[in-house]
Every structure is written in C-alpha cells, then in structure tokens.
Amino acid sequence: MKRNNLPFIPVIVGTEINSYNLAISFREQYGIHPVLVGRGELSFTKWSNIPRVVEIFPNLGEREAFADILIQVAEQYKEDGKQLLLVGTNDLYVRLIIEHQEQLRRYYTFNYIEEPLMNDLLVKKNFYALCEKHGVDIPATHFHSCQTDAPFEGDVTFPVIVKPSNGVLYYKNPFPNMQKVYKVDSYDEINEVVTTIRESGYDADLIIQDYIPGDDTYMWDSVVYVSSKGKPQLVTFAQVVLQEHELTAIGNYTALITRYNEKMMKVLQQFLEEVGYVGFANFDLKYDPRDGTFKVFEVNIRQGRSSYYITSCGHNMAKYLVDDLIYNVDKPLTYLDEEHLFTVVPKYVLKNFVKDDEVRADVRRLLKEGKYRNPLFYKRDRHIKRKFFMMARQVNYVRKYRNSEWVE
Numbered sequence: 001m002k003r004n005n006l007p008f009i010p011v012i013v014g015t016e017i018n019s020y021n022l023a024i025s026f027r028e029q030y031g032i033h034p035v036l037v038g039r040g041e042l043s044f045t046k047w048s049n050i051p052r053v054v055e056i057f058p059n060l061g062e063r064e065a066f067a068d069i070l071i072q073v074a075e076q077y078k079e080d081g082k083q084l085l086l087v088g089t090n091d092l093y094v095r096l097i098i099e100h101q102e103q104l105r106r107y108y109t110f111n112y113i114e115e116p117l118m119n120d121l122l123v124k125k126n127f128y129a130l131c132e133k134h135g136v137d138i139p140a141t142h143f144h145s146c147q148t149d150a151p152f153e154g155d156v157t158f159p160v161i162v163k164p165s166n167g168v169l170y171y172k173n174p175f176p177n178m179q180k181v182y183k184v185d186s187y188d189e190i191n192e193v194v195t196t197i198r199e200s201g202y203d204a205d206l207i208i209q210d211y212i213p214g215d216d217t218y219m220w221d222s223v224v225y226v227s228s229k230g231k232p233q234l235v236t237f238a239q240v241v242l243q244e245h246e247l248t249a250i251g252n253y254t255a256l257i258t259r260y261n262e263k264m265m266k267v268l269q270q271f272l273e274e275v276g277y278v279g280f281a282n283f284d285l286k287y288d289p290r291d292g293t294f295k296v297f298e299v300n301i302r303q304g305r306s307s308y309y310i311t312s313c314g315h316n317m318a319k320y321l322v323d324d325l326i327y328n329v330d331k332p333l334t335y336l337d338e339e340h341l342f343t344v345v346p347k348y349v350l351k352n353f354v355k356d357d358e359v360r361a362d363v364r365r366l367l368k369e370g371k372y373r374n375p376l377f378y379k380r381d382r383h384i385k386r387k388f389f390m391m392a393r394q395v396n397y398v399r400k401y402r403n404s405e406w407v408e
Helices: 017-030 063-077 091-099 115-122 124-133 187-199 262-275 317-325 347-353 357-369 384-402
Strands: 008-013 035-038 053-056 083-088 141-145 160-164 182-184 205-210 219-226 232-235 237-243 253-259 279-288 293-300 341-343
Touching: 008 017, 008 063, 017 035, 017 317, 035 063, 063 083, 063 091, 083 091, 083 317, 091 115, 115 124, 115 262, 124 141, 124 205, 124 262, 124 293, 160 187, 182 187, 187 205, 219 253, 219 262, 232 262, 232 317, 237 341, 237 347, 237 357, 253 347, 253 357, 262 279, 341 357, 347 357, 347 384
Parallel strands: 008 035, 008 083, 035 053
Antiparallel strands: 141 205, 160 182, 160 205, 219 232, 219 237, 219 279, 237 253, 253 341, 279 293
C-alpha cells in the first residue's frame, strides 16, 4: 500500500525506542514513513530510514511551547484529504497532548483520555484509591509529602521501596546518584532518601511501599487497547525476563515472554472500562509469592517501550489506531494467546543472566524455535551507521549485565 493512497499521515512525538517501535509498526503494516517530532536526536531514530523525517525542537517538552510546535508541524505536513494521526511515546508528551487537546484536535486525530482521568491515573495516590475501589490488588503503600520537614513515621515492615509519585516532576530535578527507586532497610535510610529528594527541588509526594520479593521474572506487563468508543479490543499479559539493572533505569524491561492469564486480563480490562478509559494502557505488576496475587504498581496512559511484542504477535499496534480512528472499524475483544519472546538484548545475555531456571528454559526454547524478535534490528532499516550503533549497544548490554550489582 503506497503512502500517497493512504488517508492519513502518522505524527509520532518522541525519538526514543518506543517511537522507533511504533514507527516500524506503521512501516510494516502500511509501508508508510511517519513524521517524528522530538527534543533531541537519539540513536534509535537518528540515522533510521524508517521515519519520513525527524523534526527536532529542543523546547518541545515545555508546556508553553508544545502546542505551537505541533501546530507548526501540522501546517508543514498536512495534505488535502489526509488526517494527521498523533501518537505520544512518553509520559510527558502524552500529558501535554491531553492538556492541549482542545487546540490540537483542530489539526490532529488521536485517542487519549480527558485530563481529570489522566490526573487520577498518573497521580499515584489517586490511582491506588481507584484500584482499591475497583478491586485491583496493590502493594501496601504510604505517601509522604516533600513539602514537610517532618520525618516519615508510618508503620512499615522492612525492606521497603521509596519512589516518587510524580515521575515527570522528579526527573526535572536531577541530582548526584539519582535512582528510579530506592530499596531501604530502616527509618533512617527512608528519611535520608526523603531529605535528598526534597532538597533537589522535588516537592510532591513520595511513595513508601511494601517490597515484594522476587527477581526480574516476578515482574509482569499488560497492554490494553480501548477504542475511542470505549470498547476494549485487545488485552495482553507478559512475564518479564529481564529489566534494566542500572539504578536510573530499573523498571524498563529489556526482554519478556507473552503469557496467558485470563483472570488477570479480565481484572485489568474491567478496571479500564469502569473508569471510562480510552486508548493504549500499559500496566506494571509484580507477582507476590507470599499470597499468590499480582500487585499493580502503575498504569502508563500509552503503549510501553516493550509493547512491540503486540505487533510481533500479529496484532499491529499501528493498525489498532488506524482501524479505530481513521477507518472506524469495530474489532472484537482479543485476549492475546500466542507465545513470543520480545528482546532488545543479545542472545548471550538471555542465555546467561536470567536467574529463573524455568524461564531460562523457555527463553532457550523460543530462541531455538525462532519465536522471538529484537525490533532494534528491523530488517528494512539499512542505515550502516545506525546498525553500527545498535551493535555497539548490544555489546554494552553484555558488559552492563555482567557488571550489574542490582539486588532484588
């Protein structure tokens, strides 16, 4: 299908791995080259021949500039008879799209929730209250405001995890030895972390949360697509094989295997239906071996950086958006039930650094059967310089996992 015959032009906001995975989903399904818009050039997309163009605006992440930049892009790339299909690829960009949706809907079509629901889902205190209301299990959790100097004195059982409730605000205030999450073993350690984060300029809540034991393979991932009419069309469930082990990147998954758990899939689907959700949603969960339940940590109001496994299993992410928003197609609800290994790390890492024996056996079997994919090596992306950097990244992953000191 040639681009000129399609009634839409994809505009992807972001230049990182999530943006690349979405871009190749559009390329695979429609033979089209999306427009990418970002704050800076990143190796995932910088030399890629998949995007039609990569537009760079260093101030894209500024609230006052965001809508004007996207309107400028729309004016530049609009074509008669074609809709501009807008997709965000990280929390900041999706938040800004939602906050400016009244302006942007004059130029773009997209499928995102309204701002009040966004705040209920992204503000962890609100999100956990919704989970409890709708019967979704969460870890035991306390909130501590960084607007007070008072020490944390809540009743907890150690170890616990300390992390920001507002990730966007947290990363706007970097400081030495910054971590995505902190595992601590005493009240003194909790308050030391609280003081460090508060003095960085972060003034929102911190989460002090029960630590659930278990290595990377106890983490789980679920992606749901709810149409613009509020009808769930796809639900997935996947077991994490490995996550990043650098302290600033814990929670970013580097490999996972699709699984089928109809009970949990229904729980997450029904939660989204009950709160009135639309669009892609990506849940992070952990299996708690102490009581045999899955505990939800958060929901991202977008597809995740590892959600490309959906496309690999024959349910192209881009096609869900296009069928819904451009062609107005009603799809039946699908619970993904196809075994597949998603990875962005080399086979050596998969074979040597997965701790769970059963999961490692599944990894080796799926590799042998060819039921795996690393989207960073998309066969139609032939730019030599990009291939060189991606290969260097693979070598670096071996070094990182070999030298990792991350302790579950």
